[in-house]
Amino acid sequence: MAATDEDGGQPTIDHPLLEPNFLERRLYQLKLAGTAANHHTLVCLPTGLGKTTVSLLVTARRLEEVGGTSLMLAPTKPLVQQHAEFYREALQIPDDEIVVFTGDVSPDDRAALWKEATVVMATPQVIENDLVGSRISLADVTHCTFDECHRATGDYAYNYIAERYHADADSPLVTGMSASPGGDEEAILEVCENLGLQEVEVMTEEDADVAEFTHDTDVEWERIDLPDEVLEIRDALNEVIKDRLEKLKELGVASSTQPDQSQKDLNRMRAELQKLINNDQSEGFEGMSVHAEVMKLRQAVTLVETQSVEALRRYFDRQRNQARSSGASKASQRMVSDPRVRESIRKAERFDQLHPKYRKTRMLLAETLGLEGGDRVIVFTESRDTAEALTDFLNESFDAKRFVGQGDREGSDGMTQTEQQEVLDAFRGGEFEVLVSTSVAEEGLDVPEVDLVLFYEPVPTAIRSIQRKGRTGRQSEGRVVVLLAEDTRDEAYFWISKRREKEMESELRELKGMADDLEEELDEAQQSLAAFESGAKVNGEGEKPQEESRSSSGNGGVADRPGLQEFAEESSDSSSGGDGSDSTDSVTEGSVETHEPHAEGDTVEVVADQREMDANIARELSRREEYEIRLETLEVGDYVLSDRVAVERKSVADFVDSLVGGDRSVFEQVGAMGRHYARPIVIVEGEGLYEQRDVHPNAVRGALSSLAVDFGASVLRTESEADTTELLAVIAGREQETSNREVSVHGEKQAKTMAEQQEYVVSSIAEIGPVTARALLEEFGTVEAVMIATEDELMEADGVGRVTAERIRDVIGSEYTG
Numbered sequence: 001m002a003a004t005d006e007d008g009g010q011p012t013i014d015h016p017l018l019e020p021n022f023l024e025r026r027l028y029q030l031k032l033a034g035t036a037a038n039h040h041t042l043v044c045l046p047t048g049l050g051k052t053t054v055s056l057l058v059t060a061r062r063l064e065e066v067g068g069t070s071l072m073l074a075p076t077k078p079l080v081q082q083h084a085e086f087y088r089e090a091l092q093i094p095d096d097e098i099v100v101f102t103g104d105v106s107p108d109d110r111a112a113l114w115k116e117a118t119v120v121m122a123t124p125q126v127i128e129n130d131l132v133g134s135r136i137s138l139a140d141v142t143h144c145t146f147d148e149c150h151r152a153t154g155d156y157a158y159n160y161i162a163e164r165y166h167a168d169a170d171s172p173l174v175t176g177m178s179a180s181p182g183g184d185e186e187a188i189l190e191v192c193e194n195l196g197l198q199e200v201e202v203m204t205e206e207d208a209d210v211a212e213f214t215h216d217t218d219v220e221w222e223r224i225d226l227p228d229e230v231l232e233i234r235d236a237l238n239e240v241i242k243d244r245l246e247k248l249k250e251l252g253v254a255s256s257t258q259p260d261q262s263q264k265d266l267n268r269m270r271a272e273l274q275k276l277i278n279n280d281q282s283e284g285f286e287g288m289s290v291h292a293e294v295m296k297l298r299q300a301v302t303l304v305e306t307q308s309v310e311a312l313r314r315y316f317d318r319q320r321n322q323a324r325s326s327g328a329s330k331a332s333q334r335m336v337s338d339p340r341v342r343e344s345i346r347k348a349e350r351f352d353q354l355h356p357k358y359r360k361t362r363m364l365l366a367e368t369l370g371l372e373g374g375d376r377v378i379v380f381t382e383s384r385d386t387a388e389a390l391t392d393f394l395n396e397s398f399d400a401k402r403f404v405g406q407g408d409r410e411g412s413d414g415m416t417q418t419e420q421q422e423v424l425d426a427f428r429g430g431e432f433e434v435l436v437s438t439s440v441a442e443e444g445l446d447v448p449e450v451d452l453v454l455f456y457e458p459v460p461t462a463i464r465s466i467q468r469k470g471r472t473g474r475q476s477e478g479r480v481v482v483l484l485a486e487d488t489r490d491e492a493y494f495w496i497s498k499r500r501e502k503e504m505e506s507e508l509r510e511l512k513g514m515a516d517d518l519e520e521e522l523d524e525a526q527q528s529l530a531a532f533e534s535g536a537k538v539n540g541e542g543e544k545p546q547e548e549s550r551s552s553s554g555n556g557g558v559a560d561r562p563g564l565q566e567f568a569e570e571s572s573d574s575s576s577g578g579d580g581s582d583s584t585d586s587v588t589e590g591s592v593e594t595h596e597p598h599a600e601g602d603t604v605e606v607v608a609d610q611r612e613m614d615a616n617i618a619r620e621l622s623r624r625e626e627y628e629i630r631l632e633t634l635e636v637g638d639y640v641l642s643d644r645v646a647v648e649r650k651s652v653a654d655f656v657d658s659l660v661g662g663d664r665s666v667f668e669q670v671g672a673m674g675r676h677y678a679r680p681i682v683i684v685e686g687e688g689l690y691e692q693r694d695v696h697p698n699a700v701r702g703a704l705s706s707l708a709v710d711f712g713a714s715v716l717r718t719e720s721e722a723d724t725t726e727l728l729a730v731i732a733g734r735e736q737e738t739s740n741r742e743v744s745v746h747g748e749k750q751a752k753t754m755a756e757q758q759e760y761v762v763s764s765i766a767e768i769g770p771v772t773a774r775a776l777l778e779e780f781g782t783v784e785a786v787m788i789a790t791e792d793e794l795m796e797a798d799g800v801g802r803v804t805a806e807r808i809r810d811v812i813g814s815e816y817t818g
Contacts, residue, residue: 017060017092023053032201033057039199040174042149042192044181049203051177052083055145056090058175063093063118066171068142070119073158075148076405077102077123077417078424083147084121093118101126104417107631111135124157129613131164132622133631138168149176152194153187159194160619166196221482222364224356226305229347233312234304234488236344240335241297244290251276251287259301260489266295277688285691292331297341303383305488306457308355309348311385316345357456357483358393364454364481365398369433374451376427379436381456384414390456391436400434401426455482458493603628604732605743607640612649617725627729632745636673637680639728642735643744644678649724652686656695659703665770666703668756670711676746680713681731685724689717758783766807775799787812 011025032043032054045051059070072087074080084100091098099113101122107130114120114136130136138144144165152158166172176195181188192200226234241259248254253272256265270291276284296319303312316336323332335341361379368374379394381387387402394400401423404415415423427435435450484490607630608618617639621627637646648669650658658666666682673680684704690697707713718724735741761783763773779797780786786794794805 013057015057015060015064017064019090019092022090023056026050026053028203029054029057032203033061035199035201036175037061037173040172040195040197041199041201042176042178042181042188042195042197044178044200044202046179046203051179052086052147055147055175055177056087058173059087059119059143059145060091062143062173066142068140068171069117070143070145071127071138071141072119072121072145073124073127073147073161074121075124075151077104078420079147080121080123081417081421087119087121091119101130102417107133107135124161125613128157128160128619129610129631131161132608132613132618132629134622134628135631138165139170141165141169142171143173143175144169145175145177146195147177149191149195150178150181150187152176152191155616162195163623220480221484222360224360224483224485226356226485226488227353229351229353230304230309230355233309233344233347233351234301236340236347237297237301237304240338240340241294241301244294244297247290248287248294251283253287259298266291266298277691280691282691289329289331289334292329293335296331296335300344302489303385304348305485306490307381307383307386308357308389309351310355310389311383313345313348314385314389316348320345357485358390360483361390361454361456362394362397364452365394365434368452368479369398372451375430375433376450377434377452377454378450379434379454379456381436381438384438386456387436387438394434394436398434399432400436401432403435403437405438451479453480455480457490458482458484604729604736605630606728606732607632607634607743607745609634609638612638615649615721617649617721617728620722620725621729624729627732634745636669636676636746640677640743640745641728641732642739642741643746644741645681645731645735646673646677646679646746647681647683647728647731648673649683649685652684652689655684655689655703656700659695659699659771667706667711668770670707670713671756674711674713680711682707682713682715683718683724683727684715685718685721687719762786766804766811768804768808772797772799772804 012021013023013025013030014020028045029050032041032045035041036043036054036058043051043054045054055072059072062068063070072083074083080100080102084098087093088095088098097116097118099117099120101110101113101120103123103126105113105126110126110130114130127136131138144161146152146158146162149158152162162174165174174195174197176191176197178191181191188200191197238259242257245254245257245259245261248269249257251273253269253276270288273284273287273291276287278284300312300315303315319332320336322329323336336345365377365379368377379390381390384404387404391400391402402415403420403423423435426432603626605628606618606621610631610633612618613631618629618631622629634640634646638649639647641647648666650666655666658669670680670682690700704715707715716727718727736743758777759770759773762768762776763770765773765786775798776786776794777783780789780793791802791805791809794800794808795802800808
């Protein structure tokens with residue numbers, strides 16, 4: 001219903017749950033909301049034209065008519081916070097009933113807030129974790145919005161949440177929102193399939209209802225000539241790439257040695273090398289190392305071509321530090337030691353000219369902010385290094401601030417959520433003129449209207465190009481400029497983006513009004529809402545759903561396999577030493593959370609470390625009705641399956657890495673696990689255990705033997721993550737259903753033993769790692785003796801060569817400069 005605002009201006013939207021005279025009445029938004037309120041709908045609307053308002057209108061209608069809770073998901077914390085602020089202003093709902101769920105809110109607080117909330121704004125990873133950990137239920141959620149829904153591909157958290165929502169909600173309704181849902185029909189349909197969307201509503205700037213709210217945005221490109229010194233660096237690095245590709249050609253995996261090969265060709269080479277590895281051909285491992293070096297060199301070339309020499313210098317600094325670290329890859333060591341690369345590094349360090357892209361950026365900003373009287377500019381760049389260096393440079397002439405993502409990485413600090421919010425608030429308030437941003441500001445953030453969007457380099461995807469351009473041209477004519485370095489990857493990326501943009505626009509027009517045909521286009525086996533609602537997963541045409549083909553304890557058809565049935569029906573006597581009990585005197589008591597033993601028909605509980613969510617194991621088990629997952633931060637182990645069984649999971653690469661370096665070796669981890677649990681288990685997952693990082697197979701076998709004999713751990717091998725999932729399911733079922741054991745998480749991590757503390761101190765010297773530390777302590781007896789040993793004396797310890805001895809003495813003997 002429409003109302004007219006008090007000043008006699010544009011009509012506004014009137015609704016019992018909306019603040020009076022708050023939302024301007026736009027016909028296209030009402031049309032989109034009308035469809036989305038009745039169907040699972042993909043809403044496609046150009047950036048800045050109010051996709052969030054469409055979701056708000058649907059939410060208000062659902063809360064009034066159906067009740068329940070509304071859930072809105074967005075990919076970043078700043079975007080979540082922005083949505084929450086908008087909803088609090090627009091809805092006549094108490095502010096404390098519109099809550100924000102991010103990783104900054106503790107799991108216990110989230111569980112409590114969820115029960116009282118009317119509207120929840122959240123990042124998807126948090127909701128995924130809470131669903132896997134059974135902290136929340138989606139049963140009462142009557143509207144779920146997936147903002148920037150083009151992310152719903154691969155293993156992104158949106159997909160799991162959508163599956164659970166359709167299966168668990170009593171009255172589900174899904175709205176997906178994006179300005180750019182995909183580059184072609186297949187990609188758009190994949191988003192619809194993953195989110196369970198049945199309708200597609202598209203509005204473009206050409207639609208009459210939309211056109212009056214948009215203005216033309218000129219897109220122009222400025223060609224940049226790179227100086228000879230930069231081209232010389234680029235050409236030298238390309239020569240090294242050609243040399244490495246020649247080696248791959250000799251192995252039969254590369255057909256060309258041209259350095260500008262496509263990523264598709266490089267991926268194909270990697271696949272061919274993996275086949276060699278799978279066939280136990282040593283050439284595969286050698287080739288994989290060379291391939292890794294090619295990728296590192298290509299990144300260096302991209303930086304010098306499209307970013308700046310300063311960005312290249314920072315990259316090389318990180319590579320050299322990495323090559324000097326303990327357990328460095330041969331690819332890193334080989335790259336930084338190549339004479340041509342070393343010369344390129346020296347040339348980059350000597351280069352003291354102003355990079356032409358810097359010069360052009362400064363000129364364009366001077367035109368916009370000075371001659372044309374503009375107020376604000378956004379500069380987008382792919383590189384965080386460039387964002388920092390460019391901000392410093394622009395501050396010589398303008399008032400500029402950087403805007404980058406959270407988290408830290410070597411050589412470049414991120415921004416906290418508070419810092420991000422402060423910068424955006426200051427930009428909106430006109431406190432500075434230039435925002436230099438990485439991709440974090442591309443999606444949905446309510447960045448104020450700007451006069452110029454400057455692409456420091458083109459981006460090769462239509463989605464990101466559209467997102468960036470949407471920062472201008474909302475309220476008045478805007479300008480978009482793309483900097484193109486001549487004869488570099490810049491040009492290729494630009495034309496790829498242009499082509500994909502046109503393809504996307506064409507596909508969206510074709511999809512417009514295709515609601516009746518869309519379901520036929522989708523894979524019926526995966527997309528039908530009946531499959532979502534039943535929780536069934538269909539593996540392929542004619543195959544049974546996983547839930548039907550799996551026995552209740554996760555044994556996977558064990559009843560049909562002679563000789564194995566006894567394991568499925570084994571009594572508690574045989575699994576607990578004959579009398580149903582097992583001595584746990586060796587287990588240290590601490591704070592123990594105990595749950596009642598499982599009666600027949602109860603769910604099987606698995607406690608998983610929250611850091612294991614990078615894997616799909618907990619996520620997969622949570623899909624099964626007979627399993628309940630709890631997520632905790634475990635002090636020891638990755639999974640707890642009963643009061644006596646804890647599991648440490650290692651990929652073959654991680655297992656070998658833990659033998660040669662790291663803060664805690666696998667022995668320390670399993671030792672701590674054995675002090676708390678009577679039955680510690682180590683699962684080594686994957687293939688190629690004896691072909692990792694040039695570690696001799698006997699060293700790996702020795703480590704496996706030590707874990708079993710010295711630490712009393714059961715060492716089990718699995719082929720894949722899926723295999724590990726099934727194994728954990730079987731063990732948990734046997735422990736809790738067959739043996740009727742409790743699930744309990746044993747106490748706090750014990751203090752390190754004296755030996756562990758000594759190993760820790762020595763292993764930290766020059767990052768030599770625990771293996772070398774143990775060898776030194778065995779040779780010298782005390783930490784003090786290690787510290788005063790000469791280089792020649794240090795070399796008497798097993799595994800300590802001249803280079804390691806020099807590094808140790810350099811760290812111990814150098815003056816502290818603080």
